Amino acid sequence: MYDVAIIGCGVIGASLAYRLSRCDLRILILERENDVAMGTTKANSAIVHAGYDPEPGTLMAKLNVQGSAMMEQLCADLCVEYKRIGSLVLGFGEEDRKTLSRIYENGLQNGVPGLQMLTGDQARALEPVLSPEVTDALLAPSAAIIDPWGLCIAEAEVAVRNGAELKLRSAVTAITEQDDFCTISAGGQTYQARYVVNCAGVDAESIFRMTAEPQFKTLPSRGAYYLLDKSSGGLVSRVIFQCPSAAGKGVLVAPTVHGNLIVGPNAEEVHGSDDKAVTAAALDVVSAASKKSVPSVDLRQSIRNFAGVRANTTLSDFYISPSSSRVLHAAGIKSPGLSAAPAIAEYAAEQLAAMGLSLSPRAGFDGTRQVNRFRRCTPEQKAALVQENPLYGRVICRCETITEGEIVDAIHSPIPPCSIDGVKRRAGAGMGRCQGGFCGPRVLEILARELNIPQKEILQDQDGTILITGETKTGGAQA
Amino acid sequence: MKYDVIVIGGGPAGLAAAHAAWQDGCKSICIVERDKELGGILNQCIHNGFGLHFFKEELTGPEYAGRFIDMLGETGVSVRTDAMVLEVTPDKQVHVVSTAQGYEILEARSIILAMGCRERTRGAIGIPGSRPAGVFTAGAAQRYLNIEGYMVGKRVVILGSGDIGLIMARRMTLEGAKVLACVEVMPYSGGLTRNIVQCLHDFDIPLYLSHTITDIQGRDRVERVIVAEVGPDRRPITGTEMTFDCDTVLLSVGLIPENELSRAAGLEMDPRTNGPVVYENMETSIPGVFACGNVVHVHDLVDFVTAESQRAGHAAAAYCAGHTPAAAPLLPLKGGNGVGYTVPQHIRMDNAKDGVSLFFRVRAVYRDARIVVRDDSGAQIAAYPREHLAPGEMESIKLPRVLLEKASGALTVQIEEGGDQK
Numbered sequence: 001m002y003d004v005a006i007i008g009c010g011v012i013g014a015s016l017a018y019r020l021s022r023c024d025l026r027i028l029i030l031e032r033e034n035d036v037a038m039g040t041t042k043a044n045s046a047i048v049h050a051g052y053d054p055e056p057g058t059l060m061a062k063l064n065v066q067g068s069a070m071m072e073q074l075c076a077d078l079c080v081e082y083k084r085i086g087s088l089v090l091g092f093g094e095e096d097r098k099t100l101s102r103i104y105e106n107g108l109q110n111g112v113p114g115l116q117m118l119t120g121d122q123a124r125a126l127e128p129v130l131s132p133e134v135t136d137a138l139l140a141p142s143a144a145i146i147d148p149w150g151l152c153i154a155e156a157e158v159a160v161r162n163g164a165e166l167k168l169r170s171a172v173t174a175i176t177e178q179d180d181f182c183t184i185s186a187g188g189q190t191y192q193a194r195y196v197v198n199c200a201g202v203d204a205e206s207i208f209r210m211t212a213e214p215q216f217k218t219l220p221s222r223g224a225y226y227l228l229d230k231s232s233g234g235l236v237s238r239v240i241f242q243c244p245s246a247a248g249k250g251v252l253v254a255p256t257v258h259g260n261l262i263v264g265p266n267a268e269e270v271h272g273s274d275d276k277a278v279t280a281a282a283l284d285v286v287s288a289a290s291k292k293s294v295p296s297v298d299l300r301q302s303i304r305n306f307a308g309v310r311a312n313t314t315l316s317d318f319y320i321s322p323s324s325s326r327v328l329h330a331a332g333i334k335s336p337g338l339s340a341a342p343a344i345a346e347y348a349a350e351q352l353a354a355m356g357l358s359l360s361p362r363a364g365f366d367g368t369r370q371v372n373r374f375r376r377c378t379p380e381q382k383a384a385l386v387q388e389n390p391l392y393g394r395v396i397c398r399c400e401t402i403t404e405g406e407i408v409d410a411i412h413s414p415i416p417p418c419s420i421d422g423v424k425r426r427a428g429a430g431m432g433r434c435q436g437g438f439c440g441p442r443v444l445e446i447l448a449r450e451l452n453i454p455q456k457e458i459l460q461d462q463d464g465t466i467l468i469t470g471e472t473k474t475g476g477a478q479a
Numbered sequence: 480m481k482y483d484v485i486v487i488g489g490g491p492a493g494l495a496a497a498h499a500a501w502q503d504g505c506k507s508i509c510i511v512e513r514d515k516e517l518g519g520i521l522n523q524c525i526h527n528g529f530g531l532h533f534f535k536e537e538l539t540g541p542e543y544a545g546r547f548i549d550m551l552g553e554t555g556v557s558v559r560t561d562a563m564v565l566e567v568t569p570d571k572q573v574h575v576v577s578t579a580q581g582y583e584i585l586e587a588r589s590i591i592l593a594m595g596c597r598e599r600t601r602g603a604i605g606i607p608g609s610r611p612a613g614v615f616t617a618g619a620a621q622r623y624l625n626i627e628g629y630m631v632g633k634r635v636v637i638l639g640s641g642d643i644g645l646i647m648a649r650r651m652t653l654e655g656a657k658v659l660a661c662v663e664v665m666p667y668s669g670g671l672t673r674n675i676v677q678c679l680h681d682f683d684i685p686l687y688l689s690h691t692i693t694d695i696q697g698r699d700r701v702e703r704v705i706v707a708e709v710g711p712d713r714r715p716i717t718g719t720e721m722t723f724d725c726d727t728v729l730l731s732v733g734l735i736p737e738n739e740l741s742r743a744a745g746l747e748m749d750p751r752t753n754g755p756v757v758y759e760n761m762e763t764s765i766p767g768v769f770a771c772g773n774v775v776h777v778h779d780l781v782d783f784v785t786a787e788s789q790r791a792g793h794a795a796a797a798y799c800a801g802h803t804p805a806a807a808p809l810l811p812l813k814g815g816n817g818v819g820y821t822v823p824q825h826i827r828m829d830n831a832k833d834g835v836s837l838f839f840r841v842r843a844v845y846r847d848a849r850i851v852v853r854d855d856s857g858a859q860i861a862a863y864p865r866e867h868l869a870p871g872e873m874e875s876i877k878l879p880r881v882l883l884e885k886a887s888g889a890l891t892v893q894i895e896e897g898g899d900q901k
Contacts, residue, residue, distance in 0.1 A: 226605075227602065274698065276609060276610065277607070277608055277609040277610075277694075277696075278607050278608065278609075278610075279607050280607045280693065280715075283605060283607065299605075300603075302602050302603060302605060303600065303602040303603060304600075304601075304602035305601075305602055305605055305607075306610065379574065379582060379584075382576060382582045383581055383582035386576060386578070386581040386582055387581055390578035390579075390581075391578065392576075393576050393577045393578040393579070393580075393581055393582070394561060394563075394577070394578050395513065395563035395565075395576065398513065398563070398737075399739075401563075401565065403576075433597070433600075434597045434598065434600065435600040435601070435602055436619075437597060437598050437600060437616045437618065437619045438597065438619075440619055441619065441622050441623055441626075441627060445627075455627070455629065456629070459612070460612035461612065462699065463699070464612075464698070464699025464700060465611065465612035465699045465700060466612060466699075466700060467612055467613075467623075467631060468623065468629040468630065468631060469629075469630050469631060469632055469633055469726070470629070470630040471628055471629060471630060472624055472628050472629065472630055472654050473654060473655075474628060475628050
């Protein structure tokens with residue numbers, strides 16, 4: 001019998017698992033994919049929003065501002081890349097000026113620190129590449145950029161290291177409620193837990209439906225992005241937004257913690273969480289909108305396009321409430337879900353406590369994590385790392401300078417990746433301009449060696465993404 | 480200790496440069512190679528066709544590399560393999576990391592950059608669609624087949640008609656895969672004519688010119704692609720779509736010189752080649768730092784890489800011996816009508832005693848045209864009639880000293896059609 005079963009290990013499920021692993025609880029995490037951070041968590045703008053967008057008084061407003069305030073320390077504890085660089089929302093004329101003063105007022109009410117209204121010239125003094133058409137801007141110094149899947153993986157790893165049990169490839173198919181526990185069918189197994197928390201992202205509605213009738217409908221919203229080469233990474237030094245509209249926060253141009261430039265997203269309603277294709281029309285929208293903010297953005301420097309699906313619903317707020325005495329839902333966690341994640345976990349934990357879960361602290365809990373990042377080291381630190389383990393002396397990913405030592409560390413982490421992209425999300429190999437062209441085959445070889453499985457079984461990403469379809473006529477080197 | 484020459488990269492460019500520097504008397508030379516073996520990308524190019532110009536015989540890639548590795552074996556050139564250069568400083572320090580020697584800072588009197596190039600990816604060209612497994616750059620697929628011994632698919636569509644894609648069309652076919660089509664967005668092929676004939680025509684693989692992939696479909700592995708004709712603006716034409724059921728897409732959509740070290744060292748770069756700006760002897764904007772091979776501009780034939788790299792090696796040796804050419808008079812070179820770039824970008828007359836060879840690519844296909852070199856005044860310095868010019872084939876011309884001496888100011892290399900033929 002588990003105390004809590006968490007369904008879904010994106011950044012919300014992982015944040016909750018991390019929060020609850022501080023307590024003396026038996027925790028089960030059920031994830032349908034072969035790795036954590038496989039949904040919206042791995043395909044979003046990678047921004048910690050300051051919190052001026054949400055309507056004052058909403059849960060979203062409260063949790064966004066709280067989450068944003070918690071994030072810096074959390075990322076430091078977990079060795080997750082995070083930079084508080086601030087953001088600018090741009091206005092183009094009279095209409096936008098009204099919107100900007102509305103969100104400025106929102107921000108004041110929501111408790112967002114340091115907000116400042118700027119003229120177009122003041123904004124251009126901060127970011128010289130902004131369009132001459134910019135007439136006004138809202139500066140929010142507390143906005144930040146983050147490695148979103150890195151946060152999710154780190155939280156899940158620490159939870160697992162502190163005793164939480166993660167079951168991958170375990171899609172939940174049924175939940176039945178008894179008086180004092182629930183029975184959950186997932187991945188062909190049956191589990192019992194006293195409390196269940198639905199953190200299933202875009203698919204939270206279908207999990208909800210297993211025990212109750214949801215009071216909302218999911219409207220999955222897809223957004224496409226360009227990721228630009230590091231040569232463009234310094235184009236702007238803050239997150240550059242446009243005025244929000246009903247469709248969302250609009251197209252942004254921002255540096256990433258990895259040193260690239262991210263440009264996107266658009267917003268289009270799609271059928272489900274699987275609907276992650278990038279369309280030419282979406283790219284055209286992103287291209288035109290980004291050039292409105294930053295005319296000199298050079299999309300020919302693109303190294304990757306991707307699209308993510310957001311868990312928009314018919315509700316304007318997050319839905320974090322129980323549907324019974326045993327089942328809690330964290331549903332409709334759309335933007336700013338990532339920003340709010342640590343606060344959502346805190347709030348969900350309070351709700352569970354109110355439902356009767358005891359949150360007594362676990363003895364010996366260690367909430368921190370360390371990872372070695374060769375590229376971030378000084379020459380002296382690099383020399384010391386190679387001295388300690390010669391594998392840090394072999395660079396596997398040339399573009400990002402990721403060493404074999406870091407890749408092997410990732411493979412032997414508490415949640416071992418089984419795919420090339422799993423290694424990419426942990427160590428960073430393949431993130432760069434050649435997109436794994438050089439290092440892919442070598443990462444595959446290292447994965448097979450370290451996991452002691454045939455190379456043919458190594459995947460690109462989720463189950464089914466096979467790379468090797470057979471041997472050549474003279475056969476594989478390690479057939 | 481201070482090396483005479485450190486060569487960064489042990490592919491064909493680095494091998495030839497190091498050998499040439501040794502022949503000219505440099506006694507302490509070190510090649511730093513990131514892979515476990517010398518030879519670079521030649522090691523996975525197991526097809527033949529290499530060496531026709533340089534060795535006057537037909538070799539495979541590994542054989543071609545092997546000749547140079549053997550030649551180096553008879554010299555005192557030292558080699559560090561499995562060692563990655565992390566930084567080159569303007570004062571010629573080379574930061575190297577390896578499992579064997581840890582983190583080292585090597586010093587050199589002269590440096591030769593020979594890091595080669597990398598392939599353009601799906602992201603660089605923005606092919607719409609989903610993101611399943613089964614989309615490979617042609618070179619990555621080549622490595623899986625030829626080095627690892629694994630097949631990467633059964634039904635293949637190739638986007639781009641670069642040479643590696645063409646070679647892989649034949650290679651995948653010989654290994655039992657069905658190559659359904661080679662799709663090229665331009666109205667002409669990006670590869671060598673001999674590869675079009677030997678790799679596509681000989682195996683009845685259709686080449687669709689002025690076509691592109693407009694959609695990649697499939698959740699986990701590629702299931703199909705949509706191919707459409709493109710107009711003169713290279714945008715797809717609605718109504719021309721064709722569907723190919725395939726599990727693999729190979730991309731052969733261009734190569735980019737790999738110059739992160741050069742940029743970080745502060746070398747002047749040429750945005751047209753994506754490589755360093757070089758003088759007639761392959762010297763870069765930092766005296767004593769030379770560059771050669773695909774790191775300067777993308778070549779078609781390794782034989783020409785070898786020749787260029789030997790020039791760099793000889794020049795590095797001359798630099799170590801204290802010969803520094805006078806900076807003036809200087810002839811800048813630029814590409815005019817129909818010429819994308821030139822290498823070198825500058826000629827120091829002091830160092831062009833025997834004239835210079837110029838290398839460049841044309842921007843379009845030309846028949847019965849002339850390569851014309853003019854100076855600032857518009858005066859024709861030289862003209863070279865050509866029956867056929869194509870972007871897929873690098874061009875070279877030799878400018879003798881006597882003609883260079885006639886020029887005033889910058890030289891422009893351009894393509895001229897019609898008019899008076901010489």
